[in-house]
Amino acid sequence: MRVLRQETGMVLLLVLVVITLLAALVTELAFSTLVDLRLTETFRDSTRAYYLAKGGVRAGMSILQRDTNGYDAPGDPAELWSMGIVQYPVGDGLVSVQIEDLAGKINLNTLVASDTSNVNTVVKARVLRLFELLEIKDADSLTAALIDWQDTDDRVYVDPDTGQASGAEAGHYLQLDEPIRCKNGPLESLDELQLVRGFSPELNRKIAPFVTIYGTDKININSARVEVLMALSADPEISRDAAESIIAQRKKEPFKTLNALTWLNDIPSLANLDRGPFTVKGNVYRIESQATVNDGARRAEAVVAKTGNQLLYFKVD
Template identity: 35%
Template structure:
């Protein structure tokens, strides 16, 4: 009952924040909208209003994440920002805001060592295990490494500029970090189907640690790769399910508490390098805020970095 009351208070807070931000945004934009709407048709006018609604939703998400940082030191799937949202009606429009932490995913940029010369063997093994779990050819991992590293020497299953320059629409291997996750589509072997499979589980914007309170099963199963499996063993499907079941009632407040799930995980954490990959909090958050007026929809897709009680947008796109 206590948790339910807290959840209801959290949802009410988010709605209140959304309305407050919307009022401020409306007051600031009313003159501009009035001037522009006189020069545009109904679609143009509604499109501008939808963007305004989406901006209000993004502002509310930012405030909600700041408030969450003040209230706890870990992030779980049982917080009001992380639950499935319903559209909020405001006048003749509605706003739908969703927030997802990026620390639930594997950061592709962290596959490379900081010098850019070679991959981090443990993190590369984790990505390869994810590919296996999703039924994707491991050659994609080699191609990702070649895209990231600072040389032009292709790996066995990879590709460098010599390959990409031979395509009908040629380009060079970046040989640097990904700026956006969409850039992954440029990598050899990442077809549209492969990209859609990978999208829920990989990121290019995170601390590099995986939040075991929010990570999906496929990511949890990948984390034990590259940790001296002969000694430690691997997280299989059942063990990943056990972690998910345990955290529903007992959210982790420290990474070492994963050992409370089973003796196997206690030994794995104590004896292997998996502990270098785990966390219980999140710092990067992916927000999608959609404004809808009469069937006209505009969406703001943004990624914010939370440091302390502040959130700074690192990526912002209007769709």
């Protein structure tokens, strides 16, 4: 009897173990099925968000094509592109688009005339002043390294003012722990700056709002930030007060034509300022499009030229 009771006990225990295992298996299976289903849904939503984000860029491009008023002044009621698109519902999703005029930034690729070793001393002075305004250390050697990175020759840049060889060519880059080639050509992205001697991700973040690698050396007076305006001229100096007056004025009335720049005469210190560096419109814009569909979220970034409706850069995260 005792043996029988023991055997019965053992069987009961086995049954219990099997039931527990089965239950665990069933739960696991149900869970996996749920996960698979969720993954499919997420994939579907993510894919839809991807196309929606891409569509946002297309929408941004077409808004820009409709802007033909001859000036670009973010915030002006006539400048629809600058309003962007905020959380616009499309099907199950939402899309937001922001457009930024890059002509308000200093184009680092104009430091050296393309495919040459000819330094644009006006732009060089601008970059130097900007770095100094942003309290960036070693502005001289950073600017020189940026020149050498772009110019076609392999001679280290010697600053004509100081006589110092402060740049960096192949001799520097080939001696790194992980040697790289000196580009000797224009920057293809702002991220590429991190390869240039002295630049770091932190420095990149600091200068990113003020610089670009696209467009011309002209600065749009309607969209430049205070620091960019201040960096434009050393003689006469554009003081912070003067730059802020320009910004206050353009909020009242954008500079719609180059003739409107005569307003600058109203600021006594700027009466003799060279109007040459200025423009009142852009041609290259950065479009950022963010889309969500349920749990799926994607972000697209593009750089486009208005002339010819050209896509210069495109990335979807």
